[in-house]
Amino acid sequence: DSGVTQTPKHLITATGQRVTLRCSPRSGDLSVYWYQQSLDQGLQFLIQYYNGEERAKGNILERFSAQQFPDLHSELNLSSLELGDSALYFCASRRTGTGHGYTFGSGTRLTVV
Amino acid sequence: AQTVTQSQPEMSVQEAETVTLSCTYDTSESDYYLFWYKQPPSRQMILVIRQEAYKQQNATENRFSVNFQKAAKSFSLKISDSQLGDAAMYFCAYRQIQGAQKLVFGQGTRLTINP
Numbered sequence: 001d002s003g004v005t006q007t008p009k010h011l012i013t014a015t016g017q018r019v020t021l022r023c024s025p026r027s028g029d030l031s032v033y034w035y036q037q038s039l040d041q042g043l044q045f046l047i048q049y050y051n052g053e054e055r056a057k058g059n060i061l062e063r064f065s066a067q068q069f070p071d072l073h074s075e076l077n078l079s080s081l082e083l084g085d086s087a088l089y090f091c092a093s094r095r096t097g098t099g100h101g102y103t104f105g106s107g108t109r110l111t112v113v
Numbered sequence: 114a115q116t117v118t119q120s121q122p123e124m125s126v127q128e129a130e131t132v133t134l135s136c137t138y139d140t141s142e143s144d145y146y147l148f149w150y151k152q153p154p155s156r157q158m159i160l161v162i163r164q165e166a167y168k169q170q171n172a173t174e175n176r177f178s179v180n181f182q183k184a185a186k187s188f189s190l191k192i193s194d195s196q197l198g199d200a201a202m203y204f205c206a207y208r209q210i211q212g213a214q215k216l217v218f219g220q221g222t223r224l225t226i227n228p
């Protein structure tokens with residue numbers, strides 16, 4: 001157990017639907033990062049939150065949004081889902097300070113049918 | 114923008130032998146971090162080793178070591194005494210010191226261990 005908890009582990013949904021992925025960071029970590037891992041795009045950075053505020057955006061589609069709550073857990077919302085959104089979505093957390101590494105959750109496998 | 118390239122989509126090695134995975138990157142920054150992550154079939158991303166760019170000494174973690182060539186922007190991973198449990202996808206990743214501090218990943222190398 002890495003300390004970063006992602007739910008659900010698997011999700012199957014239809015095109016056009018909306019889903020919410022949840023991430024609880026490791027205790028004490030203020031930063032949360034979301035990554036998408038697909039077969040053709042590899043691991044892509046989506047978005048970062050730090051202590052409730054958005055810090056950086058990567059290749060995140062407008063149909064996707066995220067937030068970090070006061071208890072530091074984060075949610076990634078994916079709407080108007082398309083077949084191409086099928087991927088493994090990782091959350092990672094990190095302590096403040098440049099020397100600290102990331103701790104990854106086990107990911108949510110999203111399948112859009 | 115920073116990029117990371119892993120030119121070996123697949124590698125294989127005999128158990129107990131040594132294998133080296135290649136990684137090159139492109140950046141205009143002088144200070145940064147480089148990482149190797151392992152992703153076994155369980156899909157969990159596991160940190161293997163980390164290198165700070167300002168350190169000339171190559172990082173080592175048990176059977177895992179790196180050859181960091183800053184001028185050449187090369188960061189290879191050497192696995193000694195390969196074990197069956199080393200079979201996985203290996204990702205090289207870059208992180209800048211300032212700014213978003215996001216990880217930029219290479220496309221990965223699938224390592225197979227032959228018994």
